[in-house]
Amino acid sequence: MESENLVAAAATRILGDLADPHSVNRARADAWKAPAWAALEEAGLTLAWVPEGLGGAGAELSDGFAVLRAAGRFAVALPLAETLLAGWLLSKAGIPAPQGAMACAPAREGETLTLSGDGTLSGTLRSIPFAKGARHIAVLAGRQGGGVSVALLDASQAHIDDGNSIAGDPLNGVSFHAARPAAVKDAPADLDGQALQLMGAAARATQMAGALEAILDLAVNYANERVAFARPIAKFQAVQHNLARLAGEAAAAVAAAGSAADAIAHAGVFDEAVLLEAAAAKIRVGEAAGEGAAIAHQVLGAIGFTQEHTLHRFTRRLWAWRDDFGNESAWAVKLGTLVAAKGADGLWPMLAAR
Amino acid sequence: MATELTFDAIRLPPECMALRKEVRAFIAKEIDAGSLDPHGGGIDGAYSADFSRKVGAKGWIGMTWPKTYGGHERSFLERYVVTEEFRVANAPVRLHFVADRQSGPMILKYGSERIKADILPRICRGEVCFAIGMSEPNSGSDLFAARTKATKSKDGWRVNGSKIWTSNAHQAHYLIGLFRTSPPTKENRRHGLTQFVVDMKTPGITVNPVYQMTGAHDFNEVVFEDAFMPDDHVLGEVDGAWKQATSELAYERSGPERFLETFYVLTELVRVLGERPDTRGAEGIGRLVAQVHALRRMSVSVAGMLHAGKEPVVEAAIVKDVGTIWEQKLPHKARDLAAFTAPETANRATFEERLSYATMIAPKLTIQGGTTEILRGIIARGLGLR
Numbered sequence: 056m057e058s059e060n061l062v063a064a065a066a067t068r069i070l071g072d073l074a075d076p077h078s079v080n081r082a083r084a085d086a087w088k089a090p091a092w093a094a095l096e097e098a099g100l101t102l103a104w105v106p107e108g109l110g111g112a113g114a115e116l117s118d119g120f121a122v123l124r125a126a127g128r129f130a131v132a133l134p135l136a137e138t139l140l141a142g143w144l145l146s147k148a149g150i151p152a153p154q155g156a157m158a159c160a161p162a163r164e165g166e167t168l169t170l171s172g173d174g175t176l177s178g179t180l181r182s183i184p185f186a187k188g189a190r191h192i193a194v195l196a197g198r199q200g201g202g203v204s205v206a207l208l209d210a211s212q213a214h215i216d217d218g219n220s221i222a223g224d225p226l227n228g229v230s231f232h233a234a235r236p237a238a239v240k241d242a243p244a245d246l247d248g249q250a251l252q253l254m255g256a257a258a259r260a261t262q263m264a265g266a267l268e269a270i271l272d273l274a275v276n277y278a279n280e281r282v283a284f285a286r287p288i289a290k291f292q293a294v295q296h297n298l299a300r301l302a303g304e305a306a307a308a309v310a311a312a313g314s315a316a317d318a319i320a321h322a323g324v325f326d327e328a329v330l331l332e333a334a335a336a337k338i339r340v341g342e343a344a345g346e347g348a349a350i351a352h353q354v355l356g357a358i359g360f361t362q363e364h365t366l367h368r369f370t371r372r373l374w375a376w377r378d379d380f381g382n383e384s385a386w387a388v389k390l391g392t393l394v395a396a397k398g399a400d401g402l403w404p405m406l407a408a409r
Numbered sequence: 410m411a412t413e414l415t416f417d418a419i420r421l422p423p424e425c426m427a428l429r430k431e432v433r434a435f436i437a438k439e440i441d442a443g444s445l446d447p448h449g450g451g452i453d454g455a456y457s458a459d460f461s462r463k464v465g466a467k468g469w470i471g472m473t474w475p476k477t478y479g480g481h482e483r484s485f486l487e488r489y490v491v492t493e494e495f496r497v498a499n500a501p502v503r504l505h506f507v508a509d510r511q512s513g514p515m516i517l518k519y520g521s522e523r524i525k526a527d528i529l530p531r532i533c534r535g536e537v538c539f540a541i542g543m544s545e546p547n548s549g550s551d552l553f554a555a556r557t558k559a560t561k562s563k564d565g566w567r568v569n570g571s572k573i574w575t576s577n578a579h580q581a582h583y584l585i586g587l588f589r590t591s592p593p594t595k596e597n598r599r600h601g602l603t604q605f606v607v608d609m610k611t612p613g614i615t616v617n618p619v620y621q622m623t624g625a626h627d628f629n630e631v632v633f634e635d636a637f638m639p640d641d642h643v644l645g646e647v648d649g650a651w652k653q654a655t656s657e658l659a660y661e662r663s664g665p666e667r668f669l670e671t672f673y674v675l676t677e678l679v680r681v682l683g684e685r686p687d688t689r690g691a692e693g694i695g696r697l698v699a700q701v702h703a704l705r706r707m708s709v710s711v712a713g714m715l716h717a718g719k720e721p722v723v724e725a726a727i728v729k730d731v732g733t734i735w736e737q738k739l740p741h742k743a744r745d746l747a748a749f750t751a752p753e754t755a756n757r758a759t760f761e762e763r764l765s766y767a768t769m770i771a772p773k774l775t776i777q778g779g780t781t782e783i784l785r786g787i788i789a790r791g792l793g794l795r
Contacts, residue, residue: 272412275792295789302414302788303731306724310416310710311703317418331702338699387695391686394694399680403497403672406702407429409420 062103062114063121069094070129076365079132092133096154101135104143105152111142119143120261120316127265130368132224134158134185136258141193144251148205148240155190158183158210160229164252164381164389168196168231170204175233176212184379186215187225195242195251203247206236220375222368250325255380256337257315263340263376264312266369267305270351273366274298277355294354301350304343311336318409328408330393334386341383344373412792414724418706419713425490432494435467439500447498448673448759456538456580457501464495464502465535470509474517479530485716489709493665497672507577508532511661512539512585516606519645519653524606528583540581542572542607542631549574550783552587553599553651557633559588565640566590566605568613568633576777578616578629581609591648599651604644611636623769661778663711663725668704668732670774671739671767675701677760678743681750693746697739704732723791730784733774740767 073091095101103119105111119139126135134156141157160183161167168178176196186192192208212235216228275298278289288294315329315336322329348370352359359366377383394402439445444460464470472488474480492510495502513532516525531537548554557570568588578584584607591601607614613636619628645653675697682690708728714721744764750757775781789795 268412268414271414271792275412275794278794289794292786295794296782296785298792298794299730299785299788302412302723302792303727306414306416306707306727307703307731309414310418310707311699313416313418313710314703314706317420321420331698334695335699335702338696339703342696342700383696384692387692387699388688389695390698391691391693391695394698395679395682395684395686395691398684399676402676402679402698406698406705407493407497 060118060121062118063125065098066100066122066125069098070126070131074129074131076130076368080365080368088133095135101138102142102152104139105146109146109151111152116320117316123258123261124265127262128269130266130269130372134189136262137185140255140258143254144193144195144205145207147246148242150205150207150238150240153191156188157191157193158186158189160192160194162255162379164385168194170196170198170206172199174239176206176231176236177233179230181228182226183229185225186227186229195248203242204239205242207238208234208236222371222375245324252380253325253329253333254319257319257333259376259379260312260336260340261316263344263373264308266373267308267343267347270347270366270369271301271305274301274351274354297350297354301347304347308340308343311339331405334390337381337386338383341377344377348373415721416707416710416724417713419709421486425486428487429490429494432491436494436498436500445498445500455501455503458504460501461504461535464505465533470505470535471513471529471533474513474529478525479533486712489712493669496666496669499673504538505532505535507541508537508539514660515585515644520606521641523641537583538577538581540575540577540584542575542584542586544572544574546571546573550780553602555587555589555602557588559590559603559605559638566638568636568638570633572631575629575631576627578631579618583608585644587650601648602650603647604650604653605638606642606644607638659715659720659722659725662729663708665708667729668701668736671736673763674740674743674767677756677763678747680756681747681754681760690746697742700735704735723788726784726787729779730781730788737771737774740764740771
């Protein structure tokens, strides 16, 4: 990756010190979370996508994506992506970002919130990552008379269900009943529900690419150490070929997610080209997550299936993240519909646009 | 991380975009003139002396080579654009493609001055077809088992033996052959093989056709009976061919032809499913488009690294592995997705005809130019597993 990226290097240093998967897994308790979050916040990483004038670190979009890839490599169970996205959403509308963990909503296609004429917010959402534990929630909501607004709410304004993803991270139903936002502003013209889903999809795909790199590394190291039939299992061709396939899936994920992040960072608008990039990334990375996790588990055998081993920290998040901000099927229908509408002869020009 | 995979996001520079327009305009003109059938793609008709000469005149062969040898000193990314546009348009590039992709670069790097000056400018003009003489009846993926022998004689070498599965040999003007010049040593079984530029007009060379299951004539057996090779036809080091074969393969393995060979199936699938497919059709198209997009971005990324002078050997092998598996599955996937389309759908006949052809050629995609098994071995080595 662009390992020269200083912002990502800072994230890697902090996470290596305070959120190392081994130590975190051994500790079982959540005591590591507060210091790790505090260090990320202190370094300005949680609000990397918020301009300095709005209370953030004012880093580039590409920096934030590099941070997410690094975080994916640690399978970090903190609302880093969520807070980054929330900060990005707020700043698009010019709302200053508060400190502390944030959630970002909606996180699923087709779910909406409504802002009434009296300025209150209502609506019910099914699955918001890390809503439980967030201090604030940044939302995109439709205005009753038309148009879209961005709002910032104190989490106490929402009813938040209990619930966890299959990774064990908070994944909550959230409902607002005439809730009072702390701040509301009209969304800029280029920001709609789909734009938020695309940004979220690219962010998740980037984390997942990092996690796939990590399980490739983990599985390769394990195969070189684990001895069976008097030699390291890495020497068996069947194992080598499985790992080569895992490398292929990780490579596809890294390339697709990297391309989507780059497209968003340079496009400035969420047009059809960005739709192709972000949707394709979420689809392909989601497929790679399924295939890749299966291979890693096969290589690690029984030990990889235990709570004791760190593999599940990665694979369970890979499975869970597939469903946030549009799963493979949802994006495939959307992308396929677009391609079909443009017609057969429009396909290649669309693919070869950059 | 021990197993870092690098696929930087490459944005093709503006000169590539301008070139793409130029290539598309050229293709459109050729379609109008009837010299290119965008719905073709079979190997019959893919060899066109006339078309290759026109491409040469455009400066689109040997694009990255030095001007001294007829090249154009353009970037590897520009060559990439030409390759992918021609591939997608089913352009008849068979005459010059192998020479442009691998034989020319090999000669440029290892050829004698006389061979370079003689052959490279003619490749650039689109006049020269190359074949690759590697496989033998008992030496396929295991190239170091080659037994066709080159024996030193006065001023040159005498070659005896035979090569097989040699694509293009019946149309080729030259072949790059891998011959045994010494026995392997105990320490190095790869020792003792030498590459030669073989002029196919040389007396003592016979080409026998081996028809493929589609009925097409692509493969050949090439028999050498005391065929004479002058000394300056040796490519690189005598007995040292094994040192010369690795980094060039990154170019050969990672190009757009490694996942676009059956692309017409996807285009025709989109056409047959119509402008408003049902959910099943839309999802199927969406997944295939996402997959081919990811492959192209991987391939462009490798092109960018090659352009920057890096040697992404593992990344290139991954592109070919994942790409050829994908293009091999594509016809079967398309067949599934089109299962419920009405027989009277406008392009149904074209779709079925292209699908049948792609289904039949699909098995070769994971064999030619390095089998899946060999590629995964290379990837495994790159991962530090062997």
